[in-house]
Amino acid sequence: MNQRLTKALVGLAVATACIGSVSAQDSKVADELAKYREALADGNPADLLEAKGEALWSEKRGPKNASLEQCDLGMGPGKLEGAYASLPKYFKDTGKVMDVESRLVHCMMSLQGFTYEQATKNWYSKPGTDSDIEALVTFVGAKSNGLKINVPAKHPEEAKMAKMGEYIFYRRSGPQDFSCSICHGQEGKRIRLQELGNLTTKDGAGTAMKTWPSYRVSQGAVWTMQRRLIDCMRQARFPEPKYLADSIVALETFLQKNATGTVMETPGIKR
Template sequence: MLTKRKLHALFWVALLILGLGVALTQGDEEIDPYKEAERQRELFRQTSGGILPGELYAAEGEELFTRKRGPKNASLEACDFGLGPGKLEGAYTRMPRYFADTRKVEDLESRVVSCMVRLQGFKPEEVGRDEVKALVAYVASKSSEMPLQVVPKHPNEITLYNLGKELWYRRAGSRDMNCSICHDTYAGGRVRLSPVRSPRQGLSNEWPAYRFEADKLYTLEDRIAFCYESVGVHPPDFYSEPMIALSVYMLTEATKGKHKFTELPGFTR
């Protein structure tokens, strides 16, 4: 059975043999990052019997989802992601959303945590980040390539959309940066070789995804944190209201742009 560790080892051996590397330039020739990601993706398939890293995370998440765990010795199969207990098909396309049982707007990540706490009896500080990411990969995989449907209607959803929009344009840090400076001003262009998209252009529709440069899975919250860190600003805490608000704003705008999720879990640089 291929584990994540074995799959990664196969990948790096193949890189050495084929001389591909993960650099975005070869000699003087500039390489498109998306095309490079596609090459690495196919290399993974060739060296692992067709299995991609994101699929391993999703398989791990499925095992965690169905196994009875925690002080209450329960699985997560009774967790309601918005379509009814245990119903996962298309649930991610409608999140973040308001949940009456917690009286909060939750994205997929915070919903996983709240279900682990309420259904399985874990304390919030006992919930491991890696477990959450694996569970997110599994649940999100059930909405792969489906149209986004995040449309704020509940007053709490509208409040968080407005907060997310405010945070999107709020300048912060020693560099006086905000999200809009890169993703709106340079939409359609490139920053450090990478194509730049605005929320309306589907900025948020490829997460969770395995980033081969970092050799790990990134969720949308991870990607938001990475953006903050890249401009020297301390990111919001995982599962916090600002993090969820930014997700509401980006995914609502992507819905307005009539985008679908990419193949989930994705594969990117």
Template sequence: MRHTFTILLAGFACGLLSGTAAASSEMDAIAKYRELLADGNPSELVAAQGEELWKTKRGPQQASLERCDLGLGPGVIKGAYAKMPRYFKDTGRVQDLESRLMTCMENLQGIEPKSIVDGKFLKGEREKVAALVAYVVTESNGARIDVDMRHPEMKKMYEMGKMAFYFRAGPMDFSCATCHGEEGKRIRMQDLPDLRTQKGAAAGWGSWPAYRVSNGEFWTMQHRLNDCFRQQRLPEPIYGSDVTIALSVYLAATAKGGTMLTPGIKR
């Protein structure tokens, strides 16, 4: 009996070692895959298109976006994204980068927000907004995440975003926290940062917008958040809606002090 138990115990130990070795091998393969991804980011091409769009006179008013104020003064792009979302006095609301770009496009160029809100991701004017986003976020790469939470509207949006993060709904009873409320989770070859923590939020918020290798597309933060709603089997939020901006405020505020590594590159 003792001999049989020893054999079983030895077999169990071998199985554990084998499983550990397999897991280690898998992690090595994932690390290699990520290393290969980092060697050349196609977002640079999208950002170049965005820079051209920024300087091109377009719309009914035939104007460029070179006087667009992203919070640091007309035309100032360097470091602007690292301080967004933020409260804008001229609109009287909290805006993320995409909703702010829509304001500039409407006021400076005469391009109606409806053509963007009612559009499809990476189609028409939304595709142009995505390119502009790539250009702007590139100019904050390496900057410290530093959103200003002093305004009451920012505090209100933070609370709304936190509520949305934990809100469970849909046929699968998922919330954002289902995937991003615990350490060490991963889907296939993509780590899922714990967005409740400063470290996790900095890793998550700080690396989006990003280029998605799996579908060969540059995704803005609005696009990313909408895909989270899709995975929860919930209706797609309206583009530029308060709920997506509120979630962005919650993430950016939690990530404060981290480093922007944008545009990121994802599986």
């Protein structure tokens, strides 16, 4: 056996050993993360926010002194079972594709008489300040727990939004020439030990979408999908979208379409 071939075989053996070592480490990390998530799931603080959301749903508030019990989230006035899992969708009364948060804000304005500014003032919680929107979303989301995500985006306006969301997902922009797909467009990627799901597949998108809204242990608060996506864009150094922006609803439509058929498990709990 010549010297070149010997070196090649030794190199291949070393590479194979390294790959095996990395694979074993990956498996160990995955096992430990699974144990961590299982421990977190034992007593989800989001349950308290869900109860608050239930109370807010039936409480008479605003200039019109009305509840949200006649709010139509796509299943008919006051019908909540499966509503979250079927959003975003097109609403004829507004002529827009809306997600759960934009629809709730619409109901707070039309049924309760709040202004847009009043309804969205505290759209996410801060230290010492709870968010009614987060509570309502958690309550509504829980009503889809155990049901399948169903956002086929067949209406022309829904299809248009899904296409827009797909474009945003793949579009590279910002000072780092970044895109959503760089982290979430292929298998086996990870950052800070956190797996980055492939959101272009049903399983990957389903894993990402089925557990939101989620309680984030590191933040000590429930995050909605709007907040999660806006924060993703901030971290990617994109121009930060406004709350309820069409770009966020479009991304949600694209991701929910990909996740269609996945069973909801919400509220979730994450690091």
